[in-house]
Amino acid sequence: MEGTVRYVSEDGRPLAELPFGEAELLRGYRAMRRARLFDERAVTLQRQGRLGVYPLFRGQEAAQVGAALALGPSDWLVPTYRDTAAAITHGLPLATALLYWRAHPAGWSFPEGVRVLPFYVPIATQLPHAVGVAHAGRLRGEPWVVLAFVGDGGTSEGDAHEALNFASVFSAPVVFVVQNNGWAISVPTERQMRNTRIADRAPGYGIAGVRVDGNDLVAVWDVVRQAVDRARAGEGPTLVEAVTYRLAPHTTSDDPSRYRDEAEAGERERAEPVARLRALLEARGAWSEEREEALVEELRAEFDAAVAEADAAPEPTPESIVEQVYAEPGPDQRRAWEALRGG
């Protein structure tokens, strides 16, 4: 991890003076713990047949939550399919997130005021959108910053290059966070690229680049916060490489034992982000088993309420298939609507 920003060791010791006070650290821990609980409970729901295919993020909480915490409410988040943790941290209600992964139309319209674009399935194609949103802020005189995620595999797509180049040329206020989690489904990073230090690409685009320990919430939060500040000050985009590890399978349909040595995942548990920050807080006397239990209980109640809310959403009608294709349905949508309503 040479040249990699890190504030907290794997066993939770501070390695430098921390840029955050205790209240902020506790806020960060809560947000990460909340994300982890979402992931754990989402898998359970999926196994019960109450959620569709779901892309897990366990192990990547610090990368997503840390980056999202660096945003203000007027800033935009442009996530990949794996970034539910970032989305709920940036204000996406849990029930909406659940309905999204339940593939229910009610979950596909994020609430007004929550500046989170939809989870994108096609890899890296959303990155040019992030640049457009960023440039629009400039043109409209609104100083919003855009945080866009991509995976290590996604950096191989042409759109990743086009977006980095556009952002660089337009000096757009975008922060690109590559979650380098070691794998793109079954393909390891070394098979995806020759130079696996993804932050090294930044100088090639003439923009700032930082490599950060993606399992260190303090480091990710601080690095992205600085990048957001620079972007807001008109100093252009940053490419942040958050080195992390996906402890979980790619999705609930994936079987990593076919391609990954699962001893590796066991080994990586040591560096995982939630326990790391908890150890740091405990060593400072700011956390305890009791407080943990109380927090988990509170988060469970919040999650259960969200499940109840999601369950209460009415069944989608067949007509919803052809709704919202155009602002005004054309003759072909109207015909389909009638047929679906009648059938």
Next chain:
Amino acid sequence: MAAEGVATGAATAHLTMVQAINQALDQALAQDERVVVFGEDVGVMGGVFRATDGLQAKHGAERVYDTPLAESGIVGYAVGLALAGMRPVAEVQFAGFLYPALDQVLSHVGRYRHRTRGRYTVPLVVRAAYGGGVHTPEQHADSPEALLAHAPGVKVVVPSSPARAKGLLLAAIDDPDPVFFLEAIKLYRSSREAVPAEPYRLELGRARVAREGDALTLVCWGGMVEVCLQAADVAAREGVELEVVDLETLVPLDEETVLASVRKTGRAVVVHEAARTGGFGAEVAARIAEGALFHLLAPVARVAGWDAPYPPFTSVEHHYRPDAARVLAAVREALLT
């Protein structure tokens, strides 16, 4: 050609289609501060066809500007601008270079409204020069309208004259949905027409009867309208009146105007310059079969490009692109039935 539906009475100028498009962009920039115009070479140079000539000087480099050379980037970036409240008008130099951006078109442009249940929309316009007849190099003469039309959620507009182009482009920029605006290269400078000076908008999603007749319906769009009108002139000298229906908007398709015409004439020939297989003509023929079969006195015929890439070979190009003679041969065959 009469510019029906176009406001009259005000000052007009005789403009080429590219000048009319330039005027539409100029007025859109003046009327709506959310409009930005960008693409490869559109800023300082004014676009490879000069459609954006003078706009940067007049409206500033914040609103009219060059992008890096990357079509997926241009369209994807336009998506971002649009969903953050701007009215982007992107230029892709040649529709044959839209292919790198088809990923954006299919994955995002056409889906955003639906995918977010109306929460986010992408009211963007992508203008692209298309079609042959002017001896361009390889891939500069493609007509990819069927590829675009097959992506639900986008609209596809193909103007056929200066006055129509101006009104349709201003309407496209106002439209709340994404519009692909295909401009036939052959028509850019081939003729002039009286174009009203003030801004005006023509309704999208309406086909127009460009010439009335009773013997047979020619269905066409863009660069083929001129060809079909030529064919109709020739036929008229022989006493055969052909009706020419200019679709103007392929999506949403004004099927009723086509069907009404075919029910009247009993015969139809669809004309386009893209390859025949899977071309938009197949869609039109199928609609006629669905909606007017029992009015037909002859099978619906298609005159199209051949199932080969559009040839860049100057001396044989005219064998690929339908001309009045090929249209008339198909007309004769249909009339003999």
